Amino acid sequence: MKTVDINSPEFQQEFLKTEKFAHKTVEQFGWAFHPDEEIVERVLKGLTNNKVLYGKRFCPCFPVEEKDGKYVSSDNRICPCPQAIKDEIPNEGVCHCGIFCTPEYAANYQKEHPKKHAEEVEGLSVAELEEILQKEQILGHELELLLKAREKGLLNFKLIDIREPFEHQMMRIKGTDKLLPISRVQYDLDEWMKLKDERIIIYCHVGSRSGYLQRALEAQLGFDKVGNLTYGIADYPGEIERG
Incomplete structure (x- = not known):
């Protein structure tokens, strides 16, 4: 399976084209870029990655599959x-x-989206923490609390990044145990099956790919202990690692 080196000349050249494409799109529709520059950069690199791999700027938040010799994305998600x-x-x-x-959204973003902090739910008992861990959909501030509890030996679970290697290289949640890209599930099946009996939480950029994979693991492989970071790393308020 072909992979992309985000430091390669091919990727860098395509990234510049994607930036120009994005600026033209903003001008065409009268939109704005999201005020969080990290979100913009991650999506631009995701679009570039898909353009290099598949020949189209498929939305990086949805899985790409090969059908009848052609690459297709869920719900025809090609940017814009x-x-x-x-x-x-x-x-x-x-x-x-x-x-x-x-x-208008960009101007009001800070006011309309107050940051959530794990301190809002500090002081929970182990039983209450376990209840959060058992949820199928987990919020960013809840995951931050679960990771703190795991550091203290109160909980046991695995945190899996299912994004692409270049995304993991750019940034990842501190405490991530494994990178198992959704695009390689069929190749990494043995690794996934080793996790079947463990409690795992999976995450992607905004929760779409991880939600898709969560349903697939449950329906096709019989997993029953999978939590999804509902809004992905984009909503995670805790510590981030880079490089």
Whole structure:
């Protein structure tokens, strides 16, 4: 399976093209870039990665599959996707991946999205922590608390990054135990099966790919202890590692 080196000349050249494409898209629709520059950079690199690998700027928040000799994305998510143009940005102010938004959304982002802190739920008992760990959908501030509890030996679980290697290299949640990209599930099946009897939490950029994989693991492989970081690393308020 082909992989992409984000430091290669090929990737860097395509990244510049993707940046120009994104700026033209913003101008065309009268949108704005998300005020969080890290979100913008991650999505731009995801779009570039898909362009290099698959020949199209598929949305990096959704899995890409090969069908009948062609690469396709869930719900035809090719940037700028119809869902963002017709529904997400007009109604929610921001696209699913977070790169594009309305100027009003950008201006009010800090006020409308107060940061969540794990301190809001400090002092929970082990039983209450276990209850959070058993949830299928876990919020960013909840994961931060679970990781703190794990450091103290109160809980046991594995945190799995299912994004692509270049995304993991850019940034990852401190405490991540493994990188098992969703694009390589069929190749890493043995590694996944070793985790079947353990409690695991999986995450991606904004929760779409990990949600898709969560359902697949449960339906196709019989997993029953998988938690999904609902809004992905983009919503995680805790410590991030880079490089």
